[in-house]
Amino acid sequence: VKPKKTKSSEQGIFELIIPTPDGEFTARYSEAGLCSLRFPSGSKASKHARRTREMELPEHVRQWHILTEAALARSLSGRVPEWLPPVDLSAGSDFQQRVWRALLEIGWGRTKSYGVVAAAIGRPKAVRAVGGACGANPVPVLVPCHRVLAAKQKLGGFSGGLDWKRALLEREGIRTR
DNA sequence: TAAGTGCGTCGTT
DNA sequence: AACGACGCACTTA
Numbered sequence: 737v738k739p740k741k742t743k744s745s746e747q748g749i750f751e752l753i754i755p756t757p758d759g760e761f762t763a764r765y766s767e768a769g770l771c772s773l774r775f776p777s778g779s780k781a782s783k784h785a786r787r788t789r790e791m792e793l794p795e796h797v798r799q800w801h802i803l804t805e806a807a808l809a810r811s812l813s814g815r816v817p818e819w820l821p822p823v824d825l826s827a828g829s830d831f832q833q834r835v836w837r838a839l840l841e842i843g844w845g846r847t848k849s850y851g852v853v854a855a856a857i858g859r860p861k862a863v864r865a866v867g868g869a870c871g872a873n874p875v876p877v878l879v880p881c882h883r884v885l886a887a888k889q890k891l892g893g894f895s896g897g898l899d900w901k902r903a904l905l906e907r908e909g910i911r912t913r
Numbered sequence: 914t915a916a917g918t919g920c921g922t923c924g925t926t
Numbered sequence: 927a928a929c930g931a932c933g934c935a936c937t938t939a
Contacts, residue, residue, distance in 0.1 A: 893931025
């Protein structure tokens, strides 16, 4: 609740660290909202590469970040996030955005197969492409791509590493085959 | 059953 | 033109 201010080299993009029992996540905000959430990077400590320049953090971003921290904390501890910050998915293609928005509709503790998601967005045959879009999800955890399983309740893949997918599912009480 | 192969499909690079 | 966080039919053990 005392976010360390960090600014990327990109203009108008604010990058902040979120310490959690699972490591340091990194959140990025555009003018529209949370546009990226990264899993703790490999080792542990923040990387040297990041430019840390103190600066004034806009009030609205500060508020968004508070929502992000709370939502992430609840998600990682197996509780339902009550609120999400505004999420900016505009960087994705039309197809990707349709997939990501569909993911937001999968309730906590629920799952859908890649095929069902494909059908849900009106592209029943683009099953594999849905997998690709899930892999490109810029806001994992809060945009719950981990709730998408392969057919027959099989685990499927996860760009953030299958250990993460298994952990997130288990914390929601979801079982796979 | 479980595990492996082949092929259709389609958005992305 | 090639490559997947897939799905399904089919073959083997």
